[in-house]
Amino acid sequence: MARKPGSAPQAMRNRAAKTAAAMSTTTATAPQPAKKRTSPGQFLKEVRAEARKITWTTRRETWITSVMVAIMVVLASAYFFGVDLVISWAVSLFLKLANAG
Template sequence: MAKTSPGQFVKQVRQEVAKVTWPSRKETSISTMMVFVMVVIAAVFFLLVDQVFAWIVKLLFGLGG
């Protein structure tokens, strides 16, 4: 594999970055909000599943009060 000089590397990186289609501010904010909503939904789901499992363990083993 041929070695690339640091200057050539930087030039190639700039060429590749110029090809990127960057999201708009609106697209970024919508995606961010979607991530936060999904995190909250997942947290509530796992909280409920954990509570159900805890209830089943208490029922089966008579642990807790």
Template sequence: MARTNPLQFIQQVRSEVSKVVWPTRREVFLTTVMVLIMATLTAIFFALVDLIIRSGLQGVLNMFG
């Protein structure tokens, strides 16, 4: 394993960080809104699935119990 001196390491880190493309405020806002919308839709979907399964199971239990 090659050893790198601390100064060279810091230079390499700074070089790599300068290549990062940071999102704009608008991109962050739109992405956040999309995540919230998708989380809400997923929660509604699973709530409906849960309701259907619960109703079906209660129907079966009432039929035999």
């Protein structure tokens, strides 16, 4: 079985060293650059550009996902109903034994 690229121990050490170096620099003490203010028109242009990147699911994908959620809800409710029955039976048995003694 072939290894994934970058999974060699040396590559992992290099990545860990880079991460440690990046995290060791304190940004709280460094002076923060002043934030550039954008105009409302520029903001709206950027919002529209980001909105164009949205990919909506198809009607078929939405239907399949909804059916899967419904199936999981039914399975989870059946499981918890069964667990509730077992626990209630055990508690009632325990209480009967406590009252009888």
